[in-house]
Amino acid sequence: MTLAYPEHLNNLLLERADAIAVLTLNRPKVLNALNTETLDELRRTILALKHDETVRAVILTGAGEKAFAAGADINELAVQSPSGGRDHAIRGQHVLDLIEQMGKPVIAAINGYALGGGCELAMACTLRLAADTAKLGQPEINLGIVPGYAGTQRLARLVGRGRALEVLLTGEAIDAQEAYRLGLVNRVVPAAELMAEARTLAATLAAKAPIAVRYIIDAVNKGLQMPFAEAQVYEATLFGLIASTEDMREGTRAFLEKRKAAFKGK
Ligand code: COA
Numbered sequence: 001m002t003l004a005y006p007e008h009l010n011n012l013l014l015e016r017a018d019a020i021a022v023l024t025l026n027r028p029k030v031l032n033a034l035n036t037e038t039l040d041e042l043r044r045t046i047l048a049l050k051h052d053e054t055v056r057a058v059i060l061t062g063a064g065e066k067a068f069a070a071g072a073d074i075n076e077l078a079v080q081s082p083s084g085g086r087d088h089a090i091r092g093q094h095v096l097d098l099i100e101q102m103g104k105p106v107i108a109a110i111n112g113y114a115l116g117g118g119c120e121l122a123m124a125c126t127l128r129l130a131a132d133t134a135k136l137g138q139p140e141i142n143l144g145i146v147p148g149y150a151g152t153q154r155l156a157r158l159v160g161r162g163r164a165l166e167v168l169l170t171g172e173a174i175d176a177q178e179a180y181r182l183g184l185v186n187r188v189v190p191a192a193e194l195m196a197e198a199r200t201l202a203a204t205l206a207a208k209a210p211i212a213v214r215y216i217i218d219a220v221n222k223g224l225q226m227p228f229a230e231a232q233v234y235e236a237t238l239f240g241l242i243a244s245t246e247d248m249r250e251g252t253r254a255f256l257e258k259r260k261a262a263f264k265g266k
Contacts, residue, residue, distance in 0.1 A: 001051050002051050002052065002053075003047055003048045003050075003051040003052075004048060005044075005045065005048040005052075006041060006044045006045060006048070009026075009041050009045065010037060010041065011025065011026055011027050011035070011037055011038040011041055012024065012025060012026055012038065012041050012042065012045060013026045013063065014045060016052075016054070016055060018203070018206075019054060019055060019056040019057065019203075019206040020055070020056070020057050020058070020059065020199065020202045020203065020206055021049055021052075021055045021057075021058045021059070022058075022059045022061065023042075023045060023049070023058060023059070023060050023061075024060075024061050024062065024063050025038065025060075025061070025062045025063060025068070025069050026063040027063070028062075028063045028064030028066070028067070030070070030073070031062075031064075031066055031067035031069070031070035031112075031113055032062040032063060032064070032067045032068065032069040032070065032118070033069065033070050033071060033072065033073040033074070033117075034069055034071065034072050034073060034092070034117045034118070034121070035072075035073035035075070035076055036073075036076060036088075036091075038073075039091060039092055039095050042095050042099075043094070043095045043098060046095070046098045046099055046102060047098065049102065049104070050098070050102045050103060050104070053265065055104065056104060056205070056206035056207075056210055056213075056265075057104055057105045057106075057107065057202035057203075057205045057206040058102070058104060058105070058106045058107070058202075059106075059107045059109050059195075059198045059199065059202050060099075060106055060107070060108050060109065060121070060122075060125055061108070061109040061110075061111055061194075061195070061198070062111050062112060062118075064111075064112070065111065065112060065191075066112045066113060067111070067112040067113040067114075067118070068108070068109075068110045068111055068112055068113060068114040068118050068121075068122060068134065069113070069114060069115075069117060069118030069121055070113045070115050070116070070118055071115045071116025071117045071118050071119075071139070072088075072092070072116055072117035072148070072149070074143070076088070077143070077145065085148070088148065089148030089149065092117065092120075092148060092149040093148075093149055093150050095149075096120060096121060096123075096124035096149050096150060097124070097150075099121070099124045099125060100124045100125075100126075100221055101218075101221065103213075103214040103217060103218065104210070104213065104214070104217075105126040105127065105202070105205040105206075105213060105217070106124075106125040106126045106127075107125060107126065107127050107128075107129060107198050107201055107202055107205075108121070108122040108125035108127070108128045108129065109129050109131075109194050109195060109197075109198040110122055110128060110129065110130040110131060110134045110136065110176075110185065110194075111131050111133075111134065111191070111194055111195075112131065112133065112134055112135070113134070113135050113136075113173070114130075114134060114135070114136045114137075115135070115136070115137050115138070115139050115173060116137075116138060116139055116140055116147065116151070117147075117148075117149050117151075119136050119137060119138055119151065119155075120138075120147060120149035120150060120151040120154065121149070122136070122185075123150075123151070123154040123155060123158060123184075124149075124150075124154065126217060127186045127201070128184070128185040128186050128187075129185065129186060129187050129188075129189060129194060129197055129198050129201065130176040130179060130180070130185040130187070130188050130189070130194075131176065131188075131189065131190070131191035131194045132176050132177070132188050132189065132190055132191055133176070133191045134175070134176040134179070134185075134188075135173040135174065135175055135176070136173065136174055136176075136179045136184060136185070137167060137171065137172060137173035137174055138151050138155065138167055138168050138171065139171040139172075139173065140168075140171065141168065141169060141170070141171040142171040147168065151168070152164070152168060155167060155168065155184075157224060158183060158184060159182045159183045159184055160183075163182050163183075167182075176188045207263070208263065209245070209247040209248070209250075209251055209261075209263040209265070210247075210263065210265035211242065211245050211247060211265060211266075212242055212245075212247065212248075212251075215238040215241070215242060218238070219231075219234060219235050219238055222234060223235060245266060246264060246266040247261075247263045247264060247265065247266060250262065250263060250264070251263065
C-alpha cells in the first residue's frame with residue numbers, strides 16, 4: 001500500500017534519496033516550535049513515509065543552527081481551554097505514537113534546543129544523536145503546566161523514574177553530555193558532523209533486513225508495555241514469523257557462503 005505525500009508543506013522540508021528520508025522542522029524564526037499545523041503536517045508526512053517501501057530510514061532534524069524544536073507553540077498553549085488542552089495533548093501524543101510505531105528507524109538529529117514538545121518528539125524517535133551544542137529538557141514546569149506529549153511517560157521509561165522526575169521537576173535544560181550520561185541520547189557528536197553522522201547511521205540501518213528491523217522496534221516498544229512473560233511470547237511469535245521471509249533465508253545463506261547479504265524486505 002502507498003499513501004500520497006502531502007502536496008504542500010508550510011512547516012516541514014522533506015528530502016528523499018537512497019532509501020533515506022530527511023524530515024526537517026522548518027520554522028527557525030520561532031526555534032521550530034510545534035504549532036498545530038506543523039504537527040498535522042508531521043502526521044501526514046509520517047504516514048506517507050511509513051507506507052513508502054523505498055524509504056528504509058528517516059532522519060528528523062530542525063532547520064537553523066539553534067533548535068531541533070523549542071517545544072509546543074506557547075502562543076497556542078497560552079489561550080487553551082481545559083477541553084482544548086486535552087484534545088491538544090491527545091493529538092500530539094497520536095503524532096508521536098505514529099513516529100514510534102512507524103516500523104522504520106527514525107533518527108532524531110538534535111541540532112540545538114530540544115525542549116518540551118521538542119524533547120518529547122526526540123524521545124518518540126528510535127534513536128537520538130545530539131550535537132555537542134544541543135540542550136534538552138522539559139521546561140513545562142516553569143510555565144506552570146505539565147508535559148502533554150507523553151514526556152512524563154517516555155522520559156521515565158528511557159532514563160528511569162528518579163532521573164526523569166529531576167528533569168521534569170527542575171525544568172532545567174541539560175547539555176548534550178549530561179543527556180548522554182542520563183541515557184536520554186544515544187551519541188553526542190560535534191555539531192558540524194551531526195548530519196553526516198546521522199546519514200551514516202541511517203544508511204547502516206537502511207541496509208538491514210527491513211522486516212527484522214520492524215519486528216525488533218515493535219518487540220521492544222510493545223513488549224515494554226506488556227508483562228514480561230507475555231512480551232516473551234510476543235517475541236517468540238515474531239521470531240517464528242520472521243522464518244517466513246526471503247530475507248531470513250538470504251541472511252543465513254549469505255553468512256554460510258561468506259558473502260554480504262542483500263536484503264529485499266520480503
Ligand atoms: N513557542 C513559541 N515561540 C517560541 C517558542 C515556543 N515554544 N520558543 C521560542 N519561541 C520564539 C520566541 O518567542 C522568539 O520569538 P520573537 O523573536 O518573536 O521574540 C523566537 O522564538 C526566538 O526565541 P528567543 O527566546 O528569543 O531565543 P533565546 O535564544 O533567547 O532563547 C530558548 C531560547 C529556547 C531558551 C527560549 O526561546 C525558550 O525558553 N523557549 C521556550 C521553551 C519552552 O518552554 N518550551 C516548552 C513549551 S511547552
